[in-house]
Amino acid sequence: MHFKRFFNFKPNKNNNLFIIFNNGKVLFDLDQKTFLLNSSFLNFENYDFEKVGIAEDGEMNVYAIDISNTNFHYKEQGYTSLIDYDMRYLLSILDEEQINLIGRGNQLLHWIKSNKHCGYCGALKEFNLSEEAMFCKCNGLMIYPTISPCVLSLIIKEDKILLARNALFPEGLYSALAGFIEVSETAEETLKREVFEEVSLKVKNIKYYGSQSWPFPSQLMIAYTCEYESGDIKVDGEEIVDAQWFSIDNLPNIPPLSTLSGRLINSYIEDH
Secondary structure (H helix, E strand, C coil): CEEEEECCCCCCCCCCEEEEEECCEEEEECCCCECCEEHHHCCCCCCCCEEEEEEEECCEEEEEEECCCCCCCHHHCCCCCEEEEEHHHHCCCCCHHHHHHHHHHHHHHHHHHHCCECCCCCCECEEECCCCEEECCCCCCEECCCCEEEEEEEEEECCEEEEEEECCCCCCECECEEEECCCCCCHHHHHHHHHHHHHCCEEEEEEEEEEEEECCCCEEEEEEEEEEEECCCCCCCCCEEEEEEECCCCCCECCCCCCHHHHHHHHHHHHC
16 A cells, blocks of 8 residues: 545445544444455545545555534434544554554644645645645645654653553553654653653663654654653643652553554563
8 A cells, every 4th residue: 555645535436435433432343353344335425524645555545534514413324333433542453554544543633724825825725746745836845744743752760660640541540651842852852851851850862762753643652761860759730740760560551562652661571
């Protein structure tokens, strides 16, 4: 399957597939066990919704469609076993290729919804086919999909790791520290700043672990391990409500392996 961006919408071709988003959730066919829906039971005529082509495979096109806040009643279209699943739940049951496809659809829908109008003249933007980008004739500036890079840091102190609980986490869940890269910062500078801001610690020996696209809505997670250097834990009390040193035989609930933070923590466990 070849990733592309395109707007030529052909809803009634039998070999097209659709990923349908509805208020942050994804429609899933329980009978076929798939989120890739074909047009056999779907009638998209006379509906105005956000849509974008995200991939192609020979004669087959894959589209992402957002039916939020429309009168499109999918339960009346012919499918009898559709359910809407939260995207974060799907991350725990799908394979990496499927996760990437759903994530790409969500991110590209966010891109077109966020860039409909020109920031200079206010006119509706057009789509440049060769560049696969949005642009306006007033200045010809190409607007490509953007990502927000975010750093994950797993701090190691002797035989323990620091895990923290974000105020938005479910009760009992702890993870590695995370923060967005600011303008003019390197990823390593961001890591040091975020660690100090969130838990008042200084770190050293920063080592790259890996990365993951994270479609909530358009993030790139970049993970590192690092070593404790100095300081006492003092949480900011706003974003981070608790942070503690944990040994591997006394860990709290941690993120699943479908997430980069879960794999980062698990890699430390496997090495020790």
